[in-house]
Structures are given as structure tokens and as C-alpha cells.
Amino acid sequence: MEHEIRAEYEEGVLPHEDTPVKLWHMTRVGTTTAMCGRDLAPAAATQSADAWGKAGAQPFCRQCGVLYLGEHPAN
Incomplete structure (x- = not known):
């Protein structure tokens, strides 16, 4: 399954x-x-999902990180 990283913004922005x-x-x-x-x-x-764990993708949702690792243990 292909993944990507998507931004969340403050409420109403x-x-x-x-x-x-x-x-x-x-x-x-x-x-x-x-x-x-x-x-x-x-x-x-x-x-790109390749940005996961790099400075440009911080701060990152911990729950998403755990679930992603569960699907991609080699990353």
C-alpha cells in the first residue's frame, strides 16, 4: 500500500x-x-512517505508513526 504525509492545520485555518x-x-x-x-x-x-522521520516532517503524529511502523517494519 502506498502512503504519503499530509499536513494538519489549526482549527479554522x-x-x-x-x-x-x-x-x-x-x-x-x-x-x-x-x-x-x-x-x-x-x-x-x-x-512523500520517504520524508517520514526527517526534519521537514516534524512534528509528526505519534499514533500515525506507530501504525505506519506496524505496516512497514523495515523503515
Whole structure:
């Protein structure tokens, strides 16, 4: 299954390139629901799953990280 990282923003804030990211989440490609169950904005910024664990994907949702590791133990 393919994954990507998607941004969560503060409540009521519309995503655009200058919007600060509250938290990054792991999603399955083509969906806006994080692995932790949080619904994310369809227009939210995304990153490749390869960015997981790197500075550009911080802060990262711990629950998404645990669930992602459960599916990809070699990462």
C-alpha cells in the first residue's frame, strides 16, 4: 500500500503555502483520512512517505508513526 504525509492545520485555518503546519500525519495515497483517524483538508500540503522521520516532517503524529511502523517494519 502506498502512503504519503499530509499536513494538519489549526482549527479554522485554511491551508495554503504560508500556513504553519500543526502536525504531520501519515495517510494512504488518495485519501484525506490519517492512519490515526483524523480527517485532513483535501487541499493540505503533502510529502512523500520517504520524508517520514526527517526534519521537514516534524512534528509528526505519534499514533500515525506507530501504525505506519506496524505496516512497514523495515523503515
